[in-house]
Amino acid sequence: MEHAIRISCTRRNLKVVRDFVSDFLLRYHLTDLLVNQIVLAVDEVVANLIIHGNSEDESQFLDVRVDVVNQEFGIEIEDTNLTSYSPTSYHEPDLQEYVRIGKKGGVGMMLVNRIMDRVEFTTHGSHNLCRLYKKLR
Amino acid sequence: MKITQQATDNTLTLSLDGELDASSSVVLDTELSKAEILNNQKVLIDCRQLNYISSAGLGVFISHLQRFQDAGVKLVFFNMQEKVHNVFEILGLDSLMTIVPSEAEATAI
Numbered sequence: 001m002e003h004a005i006r007i008s009c010t011r012r013n014l015k016v017v018r019d020f021v022s023d024f025l026l027r028y029h030l031t032d033l034l035v036n037q038i039v040l041a042v043d044e045v046v047a048n049l050i051i052h053g054n055s056e057d058e059s060q061f062l063d064v065r066v067d068v069v070n071q072e073f074g075i076e077i078e079d080t081n082l083t084s085y086s087p088t089s090y091h092e093p094d095l096q097e098y099v100r101i102g103k104k105g106g107v108g109m110m111l112v113n114r115i116m117d118r119v120e121f122t123t124h125g126s127h128n129l130c131r132l133y134k135k136l137r
Numbered sequence: 138m139k140i141t142q143q144a145t146d147n148t149l150t151l152s153l154d155g156e157l158d159a160s161s162s163v164v165l166d167t168e169l170s171k172a173e174i175l176n177n178q179k180v181l182i183d184c185r186q187l188n189y190i191s192s193a194g195l196g197v198f199i200s201h202l203q204r205f206q207d208a209g210v211k212l213v214f215f216n217m218q219e220k221v222h223n224v225f226e227i228l229g230l231d232s233l234m235t236i237v238p239s240e241a242e243a244t245a246i
Contacts (some may be wrong), residue, residue, distance in 0.1 A: 011160035018189070036189070036220040037227075043191050045161040095199070099233060106201040107228060108192035114227050
């Protein structure tokens with residue numbers, strides 16, 4: 001993956017990653033809806049890694065790499081942190097219940113799982129890797 | 138995220154300008170958390186200049202919806218861009234929240 005960016009773990013860099021992904025996707029002439037969906041899914045994962053995985057520690061970094069192979073968009077988001085963010089116990093939330101109790105968070109991975117074709121989280125020691133894939137055609 | 142307010146006859150209109158993400162949504166949350174907002178009969182959200190929303194922005198609306206309903210305050214979205222409306226649709230929030238095409242329809246509710 002030759003298209004890459006490294007960001008420090010601050011919420012201010014969410015916009016930086018969104019612009020990086022949308023700029024990369026420009027060359028594929030996709031619909032606004034599809035670009036927005038992919039950018040959104042990436043934004044959700046990056047936000048979780050910055051906020052929950054790295055506690056917004058600006059001395060920590062995320063490496064983001066994107067590519068399109070055989071009409072499939074792929075992104076790798078990598079960090080080195082002993083506190084891995086890996087939502088293996090994910091259950092789709094009940095939004096009506098969230099409304100009833102006034103819950104503020106918890107729908108980000110729901111968006112990611114509904115938008116992307118494949119979502120993978122792997123951890124080896126302090127090395128964490130998230131991969132997302134989406135068919136473009 | 139820039140939020141412009143306009144108050145008329147028991148209706149407060151909040152015009153959102155920019156992107157609602159995990160960094161900027163706190164500004165909106167602060168506005169919707171104010172106690173006096175419940176003095177309105179309707180709170181209209183003008184989304185014409187809302188270019189992006191993530192789960193953090195959606196979460197702000199989800200977290201206040203019941204509070205508004207309990208107080209008898211109608212929360213109505215209008216002028217929503219297709220790509221933003223699509224995000225509500227992906228989660229099915231378009232069936233839990235009131236989203237109409239135009240300001241005229243929002244005012245008529």
